[in-house]
Amino acid sequence: MALFDFDGTLYPYETFNILMERLKRHPKYKKNYKRFVRNFAPIYFFYKLKLINKATMQSKAMEYYILSFKKNSRREIESFFKEVAGDMIDDLRAPLIRKIKQLKQDNYYIMLISGAFIPLLEAIFQGYDIDCIVGSKINYDGERLDNKSRFERVYADRKIDIIRQHFAGKEVDWKNSEAYSDSYADLKMLELVGRPVAVKPDERLMAIASRKQWHIHTD
Template sequence: MKVALFDFDGTLYPYETFNILMERLKCHPRYNRNYKRFVRRFAPIYFFYKLKLVNKATMQSKAMEYYIRSFKKNSRGEIESFFKEVAGDMIDDLRTPLIRKMKQLKRDNYYVMLISGAFIPLLEAVFQGYDIDCIVGSKINYAGEKLDSKSRFERVYADRKIDIIRQHFAGKDIDWKNSEAYSDSYADLKMLELVGRPVAVKPDERLMAIAARNHWQIHTD
């Protein structure tokens, strides 16, 4: 079996998802109070990040954690409805050539996995109706119909992606040499190195250097 691994932020979607989520929350007529709750919780972490006392990955993980916890007074239905609204704003900006490529790989019997740090309900809403075999993202924990703010939040990022991919395909006969992976970020280097056909999508500076040195395919808009 051949697989095709796709990142979302900066890859299938050309922008940073979290920036869109922040702007939508800030301006939302119903949930803008959530934005104020988020800012109060997150401000100290961001301050320490600017002082270089907290690294970027930790800051980003805490941002996502405090973002979703700002919905602690909302129901699961309200949270999922909010993400569907945001998804509706994002769909038209997907990279059309990569979406076509993803669909073609599926027709060619590749196992298509979307693996991202974005929240799962957002990814599922964006790709509703797409024939994607597996969507992996950052999970939102619930206790009944309310947010479970006591459960540990885990952002799917960098090496965690590799752990999930290996666990998912454990015991399966995977043709990694003829499999493909798509990402824009150096953080996904190990995921790209996992396959025989890595594609750097409008890559950041470090990934561009590696892609050029290794003669990987480079996709630019």
């Protein structure tokens, strides 16, 4: 098995920043950006006052981002994510994309697990033969957003829960499995496998990867 993070790993930038810029400048959906800013401003204010932590702020940012599409149809939302995906594909880390293809040839089970929105991930990796794509789910009620269902961002320890649930009852060769991430937040995911790879790691992950002599991927 091989586990791959997306933001900062397969994709070298922060997905949410790309989504924000695209929404802000989009000829059809830029009004959604104004709606997002208006609704999210109090949360960001609380974060700056250190009344909520960064992880909570980021989760709320994603929740209010998708809620800005409450007046749009499911088809429009998924079309928007496909547009953004088209802009992002060329920036994927080519060595890691080649690694995925090689691992598939070697009969590895490939799981992409990320906090990014599922339709964005599915659009980017269409045709890549990824065995399982896990991301933050967008809830619908028919063809419209379901704004009453709880939004859940796939992040940190939640990834571990999902991975363990997904492979429950299956024999997994953890010792010869691989995991790829850039972030200390994914430390537990990296520690699940016998072959962890730190990809352009942040400072905290770099210190641990160096101490444990993990493979460190740089561009």
